[in-house]
Amino acid sequence: MIHVRGLTRSFGAVEAVRGVDIDVSKGEIVGFVGPNGAGKTTTLRMLTTLLRPTSGTATVADCDLFTDPAGVRRRIGYVAQGGTVGPFSGVGEELVLQARLYGLSRSEARERVTRLLEELDLAGGEKRTAGQLSGGQKRRVDIAMGLLHRPELLFLDEPTTGLDPQSRTNLWGHVRRLRAESGMTVFLTTHYLEEADALCDRILIIDDGTIVASGTPAELKAAHDAGTLDEVFLAVTGRELREGAAA
Amino acid sequence: MTALAALTGHYLRTSFANRFAIVFGAIQPLFYLVIFGPLFSRSGVGSWDTLVPGLLVQLALMSSGLVGFGVVFDQRFGVLERLRVTPAARSTLLLGRVLKDSVVLLIQAAGIIVLGYAFGMRAEPVGVVLGLLLITVLSIGMAALSYAAALTIRMELFAPVMSTLVIPLMLLSGALLPMSLAPAWLDVVSRFTPFRYAVEALRALFAGPPTSPTVLWGVLVTLVFVAVGFTIGTKVYQRENT
Numbered sequence: 001m002i003h004v005r006g007l008t009r010s011f012g013a014v015e016a017v018r019g020v021d022i023d024v025s026k027g028e029i030v031g032f033v034g035p036n037g038a039g040k041t042t043t044l045r046m047l048t049t050l051l052r053p054t055s056g057t058a059t060v061a062d063c064d065l066f067t068d069p070a071g072v073r074r075r076i077g078y079v080a081q082g083g084t085v086g087p088f089s090g091v092g093e094e095l096v097l098q099a100r101l102y103g104l105s106r107s108e109a110r111e112r113v114t115r116l117l118e119e120l121d122l123a124g125g126e127k128r129t130a131g132q133l134s135g136g137q138k139r140r141v142d143i144a145m146g147l148l149h150r151p152e153l154l155f156l157d158e159p160t161t162g163l164d165p166q167s168r169t170n171l172w173g174h175v176r177r178l179r180a181e182s183g184m185t186v187f188l189t190t191h192y193l194e195e196a197d198a199l200c201d202r203i204l205i206i207d208d209g210t211i212v213a214s215g216t217p218a219e220l221k222a223a224h225d226a227g228t229l230d231e232v233f234l235a236v237t238g239r240e241l242r243e244g245a246a247a
Numbered sequence: 248m249t250a251l252a253a254l255t256g257h258y259l260r261t262s263f264a265n266r267f268a269i270v271f272g273a274i275q276p277l278f279y280l281v282i283f284g285p286l287f288s289r290s291g292v293g294s295w296d297t298l299v300p301g302l303l304v305q306l307a308l309m310s311s312g313l314v315g316f317g318v319v320f321d322q323r324f325g326v327l328e329r330l331r332v333t334p335a336a337r338s339t340l341l342l343g344r345v346l347k348d349s350v351v352l353l354i355q356a357a358g359i360i361v362l363g364y365a366f367g368m369r370a371e372p373v374g375v376v377l378g379l380l381l382i383t384v385l386s387i388g389m390a391a392l393s394y395a396a397a398l399t400i401r402m403e404l405f406a407p408v409m410s411t412l413v414i415p416l417m418l419l420s421g422a423l424l425p426m427s428l429a430p431a432w433l434d435v436v437s438r439f440t441p442f443r444y445a446v447e448a449l450r451a452l453f454a455g456p457p458t459s460p461t462v463l464w465g466v467l468v469t470l471v472f473v474a475v476g477f478t479i480g481t482k483v484y485q486r487e488n489t
Contacts, residue, residue, distance in 0.1 A: 085324065
């Protein structure tokens with residue numbers, strides 16, 4: 001679903017991502033873990049066509065990232081870190097707009113939005129503004145934004161940052177169910193290691209612009225003789241990944 | 248096409264949800280019409296027929312010139328990013344907004360013209376309709392530039408920079424007092440601003456048949472302005488925000 005070789009991105013003299021290789025198979029939930037500033041978001045924004053890589057090759061959802069970015073956009077969903085709706089807009093209106101930009105007709109869009117809101121425990125919330133929603137509800141609206149066109153591949157950038165533990169667990173449930181029901185591939189970033197452990201089939205640890213370890217949570221723990229992913233992280237980077245560093 | 252219709256419809260619904268903002272966007276020209284107009288029409292400098300076309304250009308500058316503020320919020324709350332990740336073309340994303348702005352401007356301009364007639368403006372209806380068209384086209388270029396500015400300069404600077412910029416542009420266009428009164432140097436400076444040609448074309452359109460060279464020049468300059476404005480706007484919209 002994702003095949004990336006030697007992906008780099010520089011901002012002026014700063015090399016934010018320094019030669020990343022990523023392979024993700026269909027139906028996997030893959031966690032992209034690393035401290036703030038490690039290059040997670042930059043990588044994600046490259047894979048979702050929002051940033052042009054400085055060098056490398058990449059196929060995302062069977063489309064070449066460089067020659068067919070429109071094809072990539074049609075097949076993927078992307079939920080950015082910072083949210084998707086302003087505080088004053090009705091979320092139904094915004095969701096219908098987004099669906100129509102993905103080519104759904106007006107009636108299809110309305111139907112799809114109603115359905116998705118039900119699935120995400122937000123039934124009947126169309127008229128509410130983002131300002132009237134809780135953090136967890138808002139995040140689920142963001143996720144709905146990425147699901148309108150039934151993408152094969154969903155990118156989630158720090159989906160649970162700033163959520164209380166209960167909302168986080170609830171969101172994990174939704175992600176698992178999506179994969180189970182539609183076989184969707186999910187690529188998400190997080191800096192909660194126990195989240196990656198609980199939710200992801202496979203984990204890529206990125207530090208300072210390069211991937212320093214990858215494998216299933218069990219493989220990683222075994223390889224580093226560690227009981228938790230926190231210990232794995234400490235072993236491969238020599239540092240602690242402080243939890244909730246940027247809420 | 249679906250995408251453009253959806254975007255324009257969405258932005259229009261959002262705008263009309265706040266009708267007060269539509270009136271407020273035209274508040275400056277409205278003040279000039281109601282408070283300055285009665286003085287102007289008795290000053291011997293010109294009549295309502297001279298002032299109202301000028302106020303329409305002032306409206307395009309003030310109303311469309313400040314629309315960029317909306318996109319600042321879109322950028323801040325991740326709306327822009329969310330739209331950019333859809334297959335819709337970047338130029339469509341911009342055009343959807345700009346078309347909404349031109350509809351809003353058309354309504355504001357129509358309001359000012361109706362009030363102008365009520366105060367005693369005498370203008371050719373055909374010329375007025377053509378004038379509305381010209382001002383709508385002008386507003387497209389202005390709005391596109393406003394978005395480009397909003398996405399380029401720091402957000403807290405946008406409002407002060409733009410509202411400071413539009414005042415000299417408006418005065419130089421001769422919107423309030425015709426440039427025929429100007430000393431030579433001011434007249435020369437004014438000729439370098441595109442809006443002067445629009446003001447003069449509008450006055451000519453309101454006064455008589457739409458065939459004078461003044462009208463032609465106004466149309467020509469406005470078309471070039473729109474082409475340049477929209478090109479710059481699209482370029483900026485396509486730029487990746489890092």
